[in-house]
Amino acid sequence: WLENDQKFSATSASVRTLFELATTEMWVDTMYAAADSVAPYMAPRRDNKQYGAAIFFCLFILVGSFFVLNLCVGVIVDKFN
Numbered sequence: 001w002l003e004n005d006q007k008f009s010a011t012s013a014s015v016r017t018l019f020e021l022a023t024t025e026m027w028v029d030t031m032y033a034a035a036d037s038v039a040p041y042m043a044p045r046r047d048n049k050q051y052g053a054a055i056f057f058c059l060f061i062l063v064g065s066f067f068v069l070n071l072c073v074g075v076i077v078d079k080f081n
Contacts, residue, residue: 021057022064031057 008014021027035053036044 018060018064021060022068024061024065027057027061 008017017030021030031053033044034057035050036046036048038045038048
């Protein structure tokens with residue numbers, strides 16, 4: 001199997017992956033890879049953690065997107081005041 005660019009094995013890679021999720025870039029591929037994960041150094045199994053991964057990623061995107069949107073609106077409002 002091939003290793004994904006989005007991973008949680010190192011802190012820098014984890015932060016980059018979470019940033020990509022918050023900006024909704026390629027989040028579906030990351031969610032599918034997380035749903036297929038089993039354990040470290042084990043082959044992925046299709047839909048192993050299907051519901052847990054879907055709930056986590058959807059909640060993270062909702063919270064992350066609202067946070068980014070609030071930051072953008074806050075900067076725009078602050079700029080024009």
